[in-house]
Amino acid sequence: MTGAGHGPHAPGEDDGLILRAAAGEQAALVRLMDRHGHGLRLFAARYLGSAADAEDVVQDVFVSVWKHAARFDPGKGRASTWLYRIAANRCVDARRRRSFRAFIGLDDVHDTLADEARQADARVGARQELAIVREGLARLPERQCMALLLRAVAGLDVPGIAEVMGASAGSVEQLLVRGRRTLRARLGTSRDSHGEARGRPT
Amino acid sequence: MTDEELEGLRRRFGADISAWPAPYRQEAEWLLIRADGSADGDEDAQIDRLILRAAQMETDGGELARKVQERLGQGRRRPLRVAAIMPAWRIPAAAASCAAVLVMAGLAGYAIGGAGLGGVDDALLALAAGETPLGVLGVGWPAPEALVGEEGFL
Numbered sequence: 001m002t003g004a005g006h007g008p009h010a011p012g013e014d015d016g017l018i019l020r021a022a023a024g025e026q027a028a029l030v031r032l033m034d035r036h037g038h039g040l041r042l043f044a045a046r047y048l049g050s051a052a053d054a055e056d057v058v059q060d061v062f063v064s065v066w067k068h069a070a071r072f073d074p075g076k077g078r079a080s081t082w083l084y085r086i087a088a089n090r091c092v093d094a095r096r097r098r099s100f101r102a103f104i105g106l107d108d109v110h111d112t113l114a115d116e117a118r119q120a121d122a123r124v125g126a127r128q129e130l131a132i133v134r135e136g137l138a139r140l141p142e143r144q145c146m147a148l149l150l151r152a153v154a155g156l157d158v159p160g161i162a163e164v165m166g167a168s169a170g171s172v173e174q175l176l177v178r179g180r181r182t183l184r185a186r187l188g189t190s191r192d193s194h195g196e197a198r199g200r201p202t
Numbered sequence: 203m204t205d206e207e208l209e210g211l212r213r214r215f216g217a218d219i220s221a222w223p224a225p226y227r228q229e230a231e232w233l234l235i236r237a238d239g240s241a242d243g244d245e246d247a248q249i250d251r252l253i254l255r256a257a258q259m260e261t262d263g264g265e266l267a268r269k270v271q272e273r274l275g276q277g278r279r280r281p282l283r284v285a286a287i288m289p290a291w292r293i294p295a296a297a298a299s300c301a302a303v304l305v306m307a308g309l310a311g312y313a314i315g316g317a318g319l320g321g322v323d324d325a326l327l328a329l330a331a332g333e334t335p336l337g338v339l340g341v342g343w344p345a346p347e348a349l350v351g352e353e354g355f356l
Contacts, residue, residue, distance in 0.1 A: 030267050034263055034267070037263050039224045041259075045257070051259065059269055063274065080223065130255055131256075133252045148250075149257065151250055153225050153257050154224045155228050176246075183252075184245070187252075
C-alpha cells in the first residue's frame, strides 16, 4: 500500500488545485472538496465521535484553505498532508471546546457516532469486529486514535503523520504500535469469548 | 467497494489509482488485491483496513461544497468589522483604554456613593442577624410620642 509521502515529491493534482485556489479560483476549491471532503469527514467524525462536529470542522478546513492557500508551499510537503494538518488542529480545538462545555455543564460527553453505528450494526447485522474496532478507537488515548486514523483513513505514511501531529517519526511509530496492539487485543478477546460461547455445550 | 463503484471512481479521479485521494485509494487497492487472490497484507495492514471500514459512513460532497461556498459568500458580504474601523495594531490599545475607563468609572462611583453605603452594610448585617433593617435605615414607623400632637390636632 502506498502512503501519501512527505518532503520533496512530484507535484500532484492537489498542489495545483491549492495554487489555483490561492489565485482566487473557486472551482479549484470545489474540486479539492470533491477529492478530500469524504476522507477528511471520515477522519474527523471518527476522531470526534460526532458526525455533526465533523461537518463543522471540515467546513472550517476548506474555508481556511481558501483564505490561506497562498501559505501552502509545495516544496515543504504534500497538499494532502497540509489539509490533514489543518483538520487535525481543528479537531483538537473542537475536542477541547467540547471538554470545556462538558466541564461547565453545557454539554454531555457522548459519542453520538458510536451510538448511530451501533444501531446500524444491529440493523444490518454488520460484522461484529467493526463494532469492536469502533468501540476500541473511541476508548484509545487521543493521540493513538489520531495516529491510527491518519494512517488508515488518510493513508499517510509515518513522516506524514509526524508532520501532521507535530511529533517525531519515532513517537508516531510508538503510537501506531500501541494503538494497533490494543485493538488487536480487543478483537482477540472478542473472538475468544465467541469461540468459547460457540463451543460451550447447551 | 464494488466493481461498479471502482469504475465510477476511475471516471472521477482518472485511471492512475496511486494518484487518487485517500481513502478511495486504499479501498481500490484492497479491492484489486482481493481480485488478484494475493495475500491480504500483513497484520498491520489488516488492522488498518478494519479501521477504515469501521470509519466508513455516508457523506454528501455536494452539500459540503454548497455550505462552504455559502460561508465564503457571507465572509465577503460582512459589512462591518473591527479591522475595518481601526488598524490591527490599535486593537489592544483600544481594549486597554476601554478597561481603564470602566475601572475609573467604578472607582469614581464608589468614591461618590461610598459614603452612603455604610447604612446598606448595617441593614444587611441586621437582616443576617434576624432583625428588621428598617430602623437601621431610618425608614421605620414614627415613634408613638411623635404622633401625640397630631392626635390632638385631629
